[in-house]
Amino acid sequence: MTAPRLTIAGARKRFGGVRALRGVDLEVAAGEVHALLGENGAGKSTLMKVLSGAVRPDEGRMTLDGAPFAPTGPRDARRSGVAMIYQELNLCADLTVLENVTLGEETARAGVVQSAGQRARLSEVLAGLGVAEFGPDTPVRDLGPGDRQLVEIARALMADARVVVFDEPTSSLSPPEVERLFGVVRDLASRGVTAIWISHFLNEVEAVCDRFTILRDGESVGGGAVAESTPEEWVALMSRRAGAAQAARAPRSSAGPAALELEELSGPDGVPDRVTLGLHEGEVLGLFGLVGAGRTELLRAIFGLDPVRSGAVRHLDHHGPPLSPRRWLARGVGLLSEDRALEGLHLDLSLAENVTASSPRPIGRRGEAFERWRVELGVRAGASSDAARTLSGGNQQKLAIARLLHHDVRVLLLDEPTRGIDVGAKEEIYALLDRLRGEGRAVLVVSSYVPELLRVCDRVGVMHRGRLAEIRPTAAWDEESLIAAASGATPAEVLHG
Ligand SMILES: Nc1ncnc2c1ncn2[C@@H]1O[C@H](COP(=O)(O)OP(=O)(O)OP(=O)(O)O)[C@@H](O)[C@H]1O
Numbered sequence: 001m002t003a004p005r006l007t008i009a010g011a012r013k014r015f016g017g018v019r020a021l022r023g024v025d026l027e028v029a030a031g032e033v034h035a036l037l038g039e040n041g042a043g044k045s046t047l048m049k050v051l052s053g054a055v056r057p058d059e060g061r062m063t064l065d066g067a068p069f070a071p072t073g074p075r076d077a078r079r080s081g082v083a084m085i086y087q088e089l090n091l092c093a094d095l096t097v098l099e100n101v102t103l104g105e106e107t108a109r110a111g112v113v114q115s116a117g118q119r120a121r122l123s124e125v126l127a128g129l130g131v132a133e134f135g136p137d138t139p140v141r142d143l144g145p146g147d148r149q150l151v152e153i154a155r156a157l158m159a160d161a162r163v164v165v166f167d168e169p170t171s172s173l174s175p176p177e178v179e180r181l182f183g184v185v186r187d188l189a190s191r192g193v194t195a196i197w198i199s200h201f202l203n204e205v206e207a208v209c210d211r212f213t214i215l216r217d218g219e220s221v222g223g224g225a226v227a228e229s230t231p232e233e234w235v236a237l238m239s240r241r242a243g244a245a246q247a248a249r250a251p252r253s254s255a256g257p258a259a260l261e262l263e264e265l266s267g268p269d270g271v272p273d274r275v276t277l278g279l280h281e282g283e284v285l286g287l288f289g290l291v292g293a294g295r296t297e298l299l300r301a302i303f304g305l306d307p308v309r310s311g312a313v314r315h316l317d318h319h320g321p322p323l324s325p326r327r328w329l330a331r332g333v334g335l336l337s338e339d340r341a342l343e344g345l346h347l348d349l350s351l352a353e354n355v356t357a358s359s360p361r362p363i364g365r366r367g368e369a370f371e372r373w374r375v376e377l378g379v380r381a382g383a384s385s386d387a388a389r390t391l392s393g394g395n396q397q398k399l400a401i402a403r404l405l406h407h408d409v410r411v412l413l414l415d416e417p418t419r420g421i422d423v424g425a426k427e428e429i430y431a432l433l434d435r436l437r438g439e440g441r442a443v444l445v446v447s448s449y450v451p452e453l454l455r456v457c458d459r460v461g462v463m464h465r466g467r468l469a470e471i472r473p474t475a476a477w478d479e480e481s482l483i484a485a486a487s488g489a490t491p492a493e494v495l496h497g
């Protein structure tokens, strides 16, 4: 019998008081797509950082194709054939695809020098990935998130990767891009490359993965063949919560008066494009659309983060151009940004400071404010004095939500509020939105996850190329009609096929 492609045995890692890994075993065969599942903070990313040389484990052994494997750093791991496709892609927009792919592979030499061989090899790799729309000389700036991810994958293949790790790879892709990525990963597997797939979307696991391993609180607690088990069983294994019961939906009362109105709001370059809508008290209004449809731009324009060309916003006694973020917050209007690292959180400040920063509420004991939200939102974290940077991806998102709620806002603009959030905690956030609605607050929520919009919204609008195409009550939409409308089908086509 040949050795497994990868084994990890007894991996342990402690960060101060947090035991991120408490004994993880993992075994993956060549040509296998292996799902790594677990709640927020379970240790998935940490384990993959150990594998890719970014974090040194305290204990544990690894083998790669039967040989001991103990990378001294990411470069060393990459040379051995272990590559990470990062959640936040790290390519230089100013360089071409070829320059990016060869960057860092050079020895200390002035500038970036590519041989004709590398160019030919890259063309071959891109063709193998089915890429026809761009080539080695395309500037990365011209590529969308899906194509950039393919560049990262090409970079891994150029380095003869044996193991490619995908950490939440679909979070900023449109449905067709997700489908394409599934095809690429299956194709890599058929060529003997091993893929490790981390995701909170269990349908993705069913679609592309062969086997799975589940982490809970830093320990591997189960695994097996995807075909021989069910998502319900995976969730039960992952969960620390006793039977995360699906919260009953609060009954929909009819929405109250308008809380925020947009009149023909337009951005300087036509995104958003003359968007008019009314958001009511006691309402959750969803915005669906493909990546690039202008939903994030719309929220940013409303909140005064991006300039507008024309149009107005009405809120209480204000009628005119959008206010500044500071003034909006003072009026009880808050934004949860899509990019929590850039404007959602101060990663170097403590957890407690993040919750209370710029809050109009009396500061009181900062630690207490954080503790309250830690319990309410189930944040897995160390001490309230730890830096926000040390939280896992999903727990950072919860911290950003806590910060907004601590401001006691009446109008919430939420951009992808459950991105990176695990299955159980998603349900908690939905219940929270139900509660906010019940309290008469108004929520405008952008999401790319259709089941979520259908679950939480009273009405859903679809954006396409900067325009708000159509708003309907949620009951008048389904998955198919939403995706059709987002792709630009006219309402008649949506209704009549
Ligand atoms: N550098 C660090 N310093 C302190 N604690 C850390 C550090 N890195 C990770 N942790 C902690 O280790 C635990 C595991 O985090 P990890 O990022 O591996 O979780 P995850 O399974 O990837 O979660 P998610 O699904 O939210 O991405 C968390 O409690 C996290 O706060």
Ligand SMILES: [Mg+2]
Pocket (backbone or CB within 6 Å): 044, 045, 046, 392, 393, 394
């Ligand atoms: Mg993670």
